[in-house]
Amino acid sequence: MTAVRASEPPLLDHRGDPTPSQARRERWADLQDALHAEWTKMRTTPGAACLALSTLVLTAGLSAAAAAAASYTPGAAQDPTKISLTGIDLGQAIIAILAVVTISSEYSTRLIATTLTAVPRRITMLAAKATLVTGVVLAAGTAAVLTSVLAGRLLLPGNGFTTAHGYALVSLGDEPTLRAAAGSVLYLALIALLSLGIACVVRDSATAIGVVLALLYLFPILASAVTDQHWQRHLQQISPMDAGLAIQNTTNLHGLPIGPWAGLGVLAAWATAAMLAGALTLRLRDA
Amino acid sequence: MTAGTDTAYRSTTSAARDGFAQLVHAEWTKLRTVRGWLIGLLVGATLVVGVGLLAAAATHASACTIQSATGQPVCHGIPAPTIGPGGEAVNDGFYFVHQPLTGDGAIAVRISSLTGLISSGDAQPGQPMTGATPGVQPWSKAGLIVKTSTTPGSAYAAIMLTGEHGVRFQYDYTHDTAGIPGAVSATSPRWLRLARSGDTITGYDSLDGTHWTEVGSARLIGLPATVPAGLFATSPDYQQITNHLGGGESGTGGPTQATARFDRLSRQGGWSDSAWTGTQVSGDQSLSGFTQSGGTWTVRGSGNIAPQVAGGSDPGQGLERTLIGTFAGLIALIVVAALFVTSEYRRGLIRTSLAASPRRGRVLAAKAVVIGAATFIAGLVAAAIVVPIARHMLRSNGSVVYPTSTYTEVRMIVGTAALLAVAAVGALALGTILRRGAGAVTAVIVAIVLPYILAVASVLPVGAGQWLLRLTPAAAFAVQQSLIQYPQVAGDYTPTNGYYPLAPWAGFAVLCGYTAVALLVAAVVLRRRDA
Numbered sequence: 001m002t003a004v005r006a007s008e009p010p011l012l013d014h015r016g017d018p019t020p021s022q023a024r025r026e027r028w029a030d031l032q033d034a035l036h037a038e039w040t041k042m043r044t045t046p047g048a049a050c051l052a053l054s055t056l057v058l059t060a061g062l063s064a065a066a067a068a069a070a071s072y073t074p075g076a077a078q079d080p081t082k083i084s085l086t087g088i089d090l091g092q093a094i095i096a097i098l099a100v101v102t103i104s105s106e107y108s109t110r111l112i113a114t115t116l117t118a119v120p121r122r123i124t125m126l127a128a129k130a131t132l133v134t135g136v137v138l139a140a141g142t143a144a145v146l147t148s149v150l151a152g153r154l155l156l157p158g159n160g161f162t163t164a165h166g167y168a169l170v171s172l173g174d175e176p177t178l179r180a181a182a183g184s185v186l187y188l189a190l191i192a193l194l195s196l197g198i199a200c201v202v203r204d205s206a207t208a209i210g211v212v213l214a215l216l217y218l219f220p221i222l223a224s225a226v227t228d229q230h231w232q233r234h235l236q237q238i239s240p241m242d243a244g245l246a247i248q249n250t251t252n253l254h255g256l257p258i259g260p261w262a263g264l265g266v267l268a269a270w271a272t273a274a275m276l277a278g279a280l281t282l283r284l285r286d287a
Numbered sequence: 288m289t290a291g292t293d294t295a296y297r298s299t300t301s302a303a304r305d306g307f308a309q310l311v312h313a314e315w316t317k318l319r320t321v322r323g324w325l326i327g328l329l330v331g332a333t334l335v336v337g338v339g340l341l342a343a344a345a346t347h348a349s350a351c352t353i354q355s356a357t358g359q360p361v362c363h364g365i366p367a368p369t370i371g372p373g374g375e376a377v378n379d380g381f382y383f384v385h386q387p388l389t390g391d392g393a394i395a396v397r398i399s400s401l402t403g404l405i406s407s408g409d410a411q412p413g414q415p416m417t418g419a420t421p422g423v424q425p426w427s428k429a430g431l432i433v434k435t436s437t438t439p440g441s442a443y444a445a446i447m448l449t450g451e452h453g454v455r456f457q458y459d460y461t462h463d464t465a466g467i468p469g470a471v472s473a474t475s476p477r478w479l480r481l482a483r484s485g486d487t488i489t490g491y492d493s494l495d496g497t498h499w500t501e502v503g504s505a506r507l508i509g510l511p512a513t514v515p516a517g518l519f520a521t522s523p524d525y526q527q528i529t530n531h532l533g534g535g536e537s538g539t540g541g542p543t544q545a546t547a548r549f550d551r552l553s554r555q556g557g558w559s560d561s562a563w564t565g566t567q568v569s570g571d572q573s574l575s576g577f578t579q580s581g582g583t584w585t586v587r588g589s590g591n592i593a594p595q596v597a598g599g600s601d602p603g604q605g606l607e608r609t610l611i612g613t614f615a616g617l618i619a620l621i622v623v624a625a626l627f628v629t630s631e632y633r634r635g636l637i638r639t640s641l642a643a644s645p646r647r648g649r650v651l652a653a654k655a656v657v658i659g660a661a662t663f664i665a666g667l668v669a670a671a672i673v674v675p676i677a678r679h680m681l682r683s684n685g686s687v688v689y690p691t692s693t694y695t696e697v698r699m700i701v702g703t704a705a706l707l708a709v710a711a712v713g714a715l716a717l718g719t720i721l722r723r724g725a726g727a728v729t730a731v732i733v734a735i736v737l738p739y740i741l742a743v744a745s746v747l748p749v750g751a752g753q754w755l756l757r758l759t760p761a762a763a764f765a766v767q768q769s770l771i772q773y774p775q776v777a778g779d780y781t782p783t784n785g786y787y788p789l790a791p792w793a794g795f796a797v798l799c800g801y802t803a804v805a806l807l808v809a810a811v812v813l814r815r816r817d818a
Contacts, residue, residue, distance in 0.1 A: 066746070066747055066751075069747060069748060069750075069751035069754075070746070070747070070748060070751075071748050071750075073748070078746070079746065082746050083746050086741070086745065086746060086747070089737060089740065089741065089745070090733065090737060093729050093732070093733050093737070094729070096729070097725050097726065097729050100725055101725055104725070108633050204626070204724070205723070205724050205725035206622050206625050206626050206629060206724025206725055206727070206728045207622055207626070207724075208725075209622075209724075209725045209728050209729050210618050210619065210621065210622035210728050210732070213618060213728075213729065213732045213733075213736070214615060214618045214619075217614070217618075217732070217736050217737065217740060218338075218614055218615050218618075220740050220744045221611065221614050221736075221739065221740060221743075221744070222338070222342060222611065223744070224743050224744040224783065225342055225608055225611040226342055226345050226346055227346050227604060227686070228345060228346050231345045231346070
């Protein structure tokens with residue numbers, strides 16, 4: 001009995017506290033439990049599945065509408081891939097709701113008190129929610145982007161985007177298009193993390209979604225209104241939506257205010273800042 | 288055993304009145320006493336003002352030209368626009384071959400050709416017509432004109448032949464009447480006649496010089512006794528619109544030149560016998576001039592006699608740029624309006640509200656009145672503050688803000704307040720239907736703000752953007768349009784440049800329609816559903 005015990009790593013140190021390796025194991029087990037709990041919550045309420053489905057339908061719908069409305073203009077440098085992915089502009093709003101209500105609905109129903117009693121490590125709870133939301137968004141986003149690309153591939157040649165006019169079929173086999181499509185899925189995931197972080201700080205779902213949508217939609221409007229080119233470029237470089245969606249461009253990359261991956265990096269910085277602020281307030285504030 | 292004579296207890300206090308005014312008062316008390324909502328209203332108004340001022344402060348307009356000697360850019364503020372008799376910004380550039388006319392009189396002429404040159408996009412400065420191609424602009428103009436003076440922006444009346452729009456009678460920049468359609472040739476010339484009687488100028492056209500038709504007439508107030516009158520030619524800059532990635536479109540263009548041949552000139556009335564004088568009324572003189580040999584005049588000119596329109600070569604912007612903060616304020620007010628009803632569901636207060644006033648439709652109506660009035664006032668104050676201040680800032684930063692009439696300005700300010708109020712009522716209605724703040728806020732923001740973004744700053748073609756601004760609630764932003772679209776001026780009339788496809792109040796009506804439908808559904812749902 002004692003011999004078997006000796007071969008196992010010690011669970012407690014000489015003061016009776018868990019050893020570092022044991023603490024890590026416990027945190028990992030905690031996270032797995034928290035993930036399982038969050039998955040059960042999400043699985044058993046109709047909201048998330050409904051929103052994920054809406055993301056798919058609305059994104060693909062707007063993308064298809066944009067592809068159907070686009071028309072080939074001689075001399076203009078158009079980007080068939082970007083046109084095919086227009087639906088992300090709308091889909092991100094649904095993703096924002098999905099992420100916001102993951103945390104804010106717990107505050108409105110006071111479920112948060114139960115959740116934090118069950119998972120006292122608040123950062124673990126937030127990490128579980130972030131992991132789960134990211135997973136769901138990656139799945140819904142991939143489906144939405146694939147459908148959008150397919151719509152563009154089917155509809156754009158009918159509007160003059162043909163090889164005769166110098167436009168190849170939209171295809172994931174092209175490296176830039178693959179980057180734009182995969183980047184759009186990552187974009188949605190980052191939007192979800194940005195929304196989740198803001199919702200942790202603001203708590204109220206309506207206010208949080210207002211803040212998220214203001215952050216996303218106001219920069220492009222301001223950039224279109226400012227006539228000073230210098231300011232316009234700066235606004236587009238720091239805007240989470242403009243900079244993040246730079247990942248969708250496949251042509252004329254040198255003329256962009258910010259490069260595709262650098263732009264997605266700007267959005268990642270916004271999302272990181274929001275998650276840090278969310279984690280900090282969650283830790284410091286009374287739930 | 289025996290039936291008692293006791294009567295049930297009745298409260299001695301009289302029942303409260305349950306009129307609509309009391310209901311509105313109750314809802315107003317709710318709105319007034321929740322600190323977060325008051326802060327939200329204040330934030331909304333502050334955003335309208337603050338974002339407008341920030342955008343104005345960040346706009347430093349300047350016109351830069353590359354100096355040919357040193358190759359260095361020379362920048363200077365954009366010159367103030369020429370103002371026409373109606374107070375609007377105008378272009379008044381043409382070549383004028385004139386003689387003084389004292390008192391009443393008339394002039395008639397035959398025009399047998401109107402040709403032109405279009406500069407190439409990469410012409411050298413100083414030699415704009417290098418590599419030019421022949422061609423006449425749709426609104427190239429040549430004909431007869433009577434003008435108060437040769438000062439740019441002064442009143443005028445003219446009968447003219449245009450490149451593609453036939454004979455026109457135009458006066459004071461914004462007025463335009465059509466005459467005989469079709470182009471001219473040596474075998475099919477046009478006759479033009481302009482007569483002055485007092486301060487009334489009348490234009491006629493004819494196919495043969497004997498049978499005259501009146502095209503139009505104009506009273507030019509304060510026309511002096513002696514005025515310059517005679518032949519003119521001009522041709523507006525051409526524009527080529529290119530769609531750009533990531534949003535909007537831009538125009539490249541350059542000057543064009545029109546050349547007209549006149550003969551069979553005849554005059555009646557108070558003309559002097561002095562020689563014909565050629566004057567370039569503002570603009571580039573290098574493309575203008577006239578020759579006279581015998582009874583034939585050849586007049587060349589470049590420029591335009593027309594109101595300025597946004598986009599393309601004219602550098603100004605509309606007054607609605609000062610109201611760009613509306614979008615930010617709108618989002619804040621939508622959140623307050625949605626919370627005004629959804630928080631009642633969350634806290635269960637809705638049951639108290641409906642117990643106090645069992646007629647549910649009236650509760651909804653009272654809420655709509657209160658949130659509509661509150662957001663209207665917040666928007667009105669904010670818009671009335673930001674428009675004059677931001678305009679002043681834009682102008683002192685060197686930008687040209689096109690002048691607008693007082694009526695237009697009042698319509699923009701009141702319209703903005705009404706837009707915010709109707710959008711807030713829409714958010715209230717959706718909040719009642721969905722009972723969820725997040726859904727209601729997202730739906731209203733996506734319905735109003737996203738179509739605007741897609742129309743002005745996306746990869747969608749202009750036509751699709753215009754349809755979005757006809758069919759979606761975003762059409763309401765037309766109420767902020769300060770610029771006027773003139774059919775007689777070739778312009779880039781796109782949403783990006785501030786031109787909406789619907790008239791201001793028609794666009795606003797689209798939003799009202801959506802809100803009315805949402806309110807109706809909300810009233811039905813509220814009545815049918817268990818609270």
